[in-house]
Every structure is written in structure tokens, then in C-alpha cells.
Amino acid sequence: MARDLQAILKASLEQTDEGESLKAVVQMPKQPQPTVDEKRSRFAAMMSEGRAPVGAMGAALENMKGQSEAEIAALKAQIESGHTVVEIETDKIDESFVSDRMDRSDDALASLKEQIKSQGQIVPILVRPHPEIIGRYQIAFGHRRVAAAAALGIKVRAVIKDLSDEDLVIAQGQENNERLDLSYIERARFAATLEERKFTRATIMAALSVRKGDLSSLVSIATKIPADIINAIGRAPGIGRPRWLDFLALILEANGVDRAREIITKPDFLKLESDERFLTLFAKLSKKERVAPQNLPSEFSFWKDPDGRRLAKVNDTETKYTLQIDKSIDPEFGSFVFSKLDELYATYKANKQ
Secondary structure (H helix, E strand, O other): OHHHHHHHHHOOOOOOOOOOOOEOOOOOOOOOOOOHHHHHHHHHHHHHOOOOOHHHHHHHHHOOEOOOHHHHHHHHHHHHHOOOEEEEOHHHEEOOOOOOOOOOOHHHHHHHHHHHHHHOOOOOEEEEEOOOOOOOEEEEEOHHHHHHHHHHOOOEEEEEOOOOHHHHHHHHHHHHHHHOOOOHHHHHHHHHHHHHOOOOHHHHHHHHOOOHHHHHHHHHHHHHOOHHHHHHHOOOOOOOHHHHHHHHHHHHOOOHHHHHHHHOOOHHHHOOOHHHHHHHHHHHHHOOOOOOOOOOOOOOEEEEOOOOOEEEEEEEOOOOEEEEEOOOOOOOHHHHHHHOHHHHHHHHHHHHO
């Protein structure tokens, strides 16, 4: 057992579901080394039987060097809490009741499928017993691992845990936060969906690891920008909070929504990548549209002084009578007319009687 433990501590856990390489850095005396497949099989067997050495594996995980820290932490927590990893048929697993992604890339899924096919699934997903259907499960996190396993026709390795709705969305949100896996607008829509489902602000803030003010921005952006416009833009992974807030301001301007909807139907727009769609739409909405004057007569009326100069211009519409004094001709005449309004109005009223 000691030699097995040394081998496990020395092992390179080659793969997470995103394909990062994890390597233990524990120094051990030289001895014949098992192959990568032997080490992986040994570790997977111990995990599936629920007998992985908690203390030793915890120490090994602490010393791992890799890029997927969230998944290392998740695996460590599962080991230390004593949760057993089991294998489940993918056709018995349903998605979370709240979606957090706008686009599940076929390319990303194909890459993940190849990684699992060649290296196996090291990091299990988290599911709960389905709250409404006996014998089924609901995903907290690991949707892409389930899709990849289904495409390969294999079972998916999972930890089953009783979770309330609040526990599930917090686990789902925090796993994405740790991996920096969602774009800003995906986080915004996730927050808005949770609020629509009547989750408390405290639960939503915990799920997204944000403060109250940041949550308000997320919800405002996702609810005030029409869904069809957001869908047309896509997940826009390179666009963050400041740009989305500026975009919201443009949408809320007069004709902003109508102009945006006209742009997003153009064939050239649809050919762009998601970030480029956002930037193109932002640039076009930033150019102020010239609004045609309403209810203006085809010709203005002018009043000329005795020298024939057009000193005043009259614009008479159904709702307004506007007198404009040209100050370049006589800078003081406008003030003089204004000072005489009381007298002029009195004369006007007297003449009407």
C-alpha cells in the first residue's frame, strides 16, 4: 500500500474536462515507475470505490501545478468530504433548471470528447437526484462533460449530492466563476434568470460572487436590452461591464432599439464573430441619427426691418409659433421685444374684447 500511495502522490493527473495538464511535484526515491495508463487506472479505481486516501490525496492535490485551480479544488473537496464517485448513464441526466451559457461550441465539445476518449474523465461532475422524477439526476455543473460522454457512448463519472435549488445554482455559478468560463453577458442573463425565478439577491450574489451594485448592473443590462438583440450579438467573450453599460445607454436612446434591430438583420452583420458584432452595433448606434424636423412648413416667414434685413424668422406649426431674432443683425432687439411682451399682451387682450 505504501508503494501504491507513493505512486499516486508521484502521479501526473493528466486531464481535466478542459484538457489542462496537472502534475504532482512530490519528491520520492527513485523506483520503477508505472505507466501513465496504469497510474490513471489505479487512481480512478480507488476513487470509484470510495477508498482514495484522503490525507495523502489532499496533500498531493495541494502540491499540484496546473491551470484549472477550480477543478482541483472541487476534486479535493469531494475527496475530503467522503463523497463517492459513481458512474451514471448520460440518458438519465438532465440539465440544470437554469441555463448559464448562450453558445455550446461544437468545436469545444469535439476537443473535449477527444480528450476524454484518449485520457479518460478524471474530474467528476456534480449532480443531484432529480427533484421531480425518480431515478433521474439534474446537473449542478459539468454539462459539457456529460455531452462529451454521451457522444462517446460512455457513462459519466459523477458525485451525487442532495442539493436545494439554492445550493445548486450557487454551485453552478461558483464553478463557472472559478474557471472564468462565462462572458459578462452570460453572467448577466444568468443573474436575471435567477431573479425572475424569485431567488433572493443574497443567493444570486453568492452564485456569481458579486456585490449588490454589480448585481444591479448585471440584471439591468440583461433585462433592459431586448433578448433578440442580445441573442443576435452572442456571448461576446471579449466585452466587459463598461462597454455593456455604454451599449445599454445607446439602446435606451430614442429609436435605439429600432435602429439596432434593423442592423442585426443585415447579412454582413450576421457573418461577423460575436465580439465584432457587438463592436459594429455599438459603433453604428453611436453615430447620431439625423431626425427629420416634424411639422415644419415648407417655407419660413420672415420679418424685415425698414432696411430690408431679415431680422426675425417665424415658424408657425399646429402646436407652436416661434419667433427667432437674428442677433447677428441686431443683438439687442430680441431683449427689447421680450421686455414689451406684457404691453403687447395687454393690447392683444384689449383688441379681442
